[in-house]
Amino acid sequence: MPHDPAHHDDHHSHPHEPAPPPVGAYPRIRMRRNRADAWTRRMVSENRLTADDLIWPVFILPGENRREPVPSMPGVERLSIDLLVPAVAEAAELGIPCVALFPANPPEVKDPMGRESANPDNLMCRAMRALKRQVPDIGLFGDVALDPYTSHGHDGILRDGRIVNDETVEVLVRQALVQADAGCDIVGPSDMMDGRIGAIREALDAHGHQGVRICAYSAKYASAFYGPFRDAVNTGALLTGDKKTYQMDPANSDEALREVQLDLQEGADMVMVKPGLPYLDIIRRVKDTFRVPTLAYNVSGEYAMLKAAAANGWLNYDKAMLEMLLAFKRSGADAVLTYAAIEAAKLLRQQG
Template sequence: MSQPIHLVQPAPFPRNRMRRLRQHGWSRRLVAEHRLDASDLIQPLFVLEGRNQREPVPSMPGVERLSVDLLLPVAERAVELGIPALALFPVTPLECKSEGGEEAWNDDNLMCRAIRAIKRAFPEIGLVGDVALDPYTTHGQDGLVRDGVILNDETIVALVRQATCLAAAGCDVVAPSDMMDGRIGAIRAGLDEAGFENTLICSYAAKYASAFYGPFRDAVGSARNLGKADKKTYQMDPANTAEALREVALDIAEAADMVMIKPGLPYLDVIRRVKDAFQVPTLAYHVSGEYAMIKAAAERGWLDGEAAMQESLIAFKRAGADAILTYAALETAERLRRGD
């Protein structure tokens, strides 16, 4: 009797081919896990004194300081593109700066005039006002200083006045970026007492003492005041993540409506941990240094600037950010509208 023949079967080729869904543009869009939309973006703007004034920021290609009248066409374009909010930062004239930063709560200061002008023209767009003293102080620190020490509780009194002043001008969101302990609860109480109980607070809850802020400080003119001093006694140590969770927990307990992580790309892990732990509206700030690196590399032909910017912004969404402050908001929204 002949022996049965045993055929050797070839190893089956993988039935699960991950590339199947990647071969068409429509299929890639169909199964994309995260999407970037204009409604995710907030455009920061630098406000300059005068009329018909614009100044390029050399360290931030494509970014300009604009007088209030020139902000209006930018706000109009943001509305057209579906960008929900603008974040305003003042370029305070040197003669308006002081050791105590009193210009911060002058109800006719540059910020208040810009807020009122934009709100009159475009009431539908949200305005975010920075709450910190560094644009207004001669020393460039975010708080009041005595004998070289940044004063916490005394600074909070000033911040409450500043936040209330911004709210009275029509600011929708006050955004304390100062990192003083206890300021969120004090600002909330101050706003409520002044009749601004519906004004939102977006806390810069985890703001790190970062090297990536340099171009921003150039843009608002605080770098020259700060000199070689740093902000390490109140901004967070880049080595820490558990501390960020404590900071966020405290600010939520003090009634912050939203929390911010700053900078963005070097701290994607912090964004993810915060979102997972608290499930509150979580924002990321794609800061000036991150933006400037991409732009500078693109100018030198070292990378595709538009693609790199898009990839960076989608990384924030992937990490859990609900919204992103980025100097590339307008150009990104334009590109999204084109479908690029």
């Protein structure tokens, strides 16, 4: 076919010269420029981790002058109330805004109905009153669930091999009320029963606790990462069966958004995603969808994995731990419950 000058090949008019780079590409744009100096990296950092982002979960023992290490959670101890008070005072001095309380109850106070949970003089309530008197400037986050109180280790009342929802909610309401009476600032229903947020909100308001906040464990998954926690609160050996009929399926993401939406409609002030690290995508979806205070729980199994790897010399614990917590912030979490809160706050203070 003869060459047609009208169809001059403009795209290849200079076949031996390299095409100019597209506008905005290398070498005009060099992404490493903003990484070149520590001051630049600080200046353009998209997310920051501070002590304000941390909530410290603590385990409470009955008695006095008692401390027990949790073998599966190196560095974590169960503490009697007299020892808990100075530990929480240290957390407050480090700038940690809130502590989450979990009781390690003895077997003699447990029964199939979890009745001790509604006892106004139970271990949790005594600890809250002591902390409010002696460390008044730190927030108190109370776990609302029956598993530390039931003889079968479930978060609800068990009948004929099934967890009954509405009867459990009635007990959870009473549990939330005694905690609020004891000085709890945030009640955290972690049980995953349907309708419990609305019932608790209504009861709190009716009893003069309009200012008590509710953090709904809205997206709490039936996870394998809770094992060390169950050791810490003495429920692991008691648990019969699993919790898959009330905690969420790890395969599901859209379901988490429905759970969050319902809890917000019922009166939740903030929501929780639990566990944390395997569910960063859920945290991001919740935050992007609802734009409400969103917490993440850096659970016991996640903490224990880092500790075990560090003990074997496989990673630098301090660096990995801070990186992990920063990942929660990047994913959209406003605050993180973490057993590493004290360690993190000290490291952050050192870094200035």
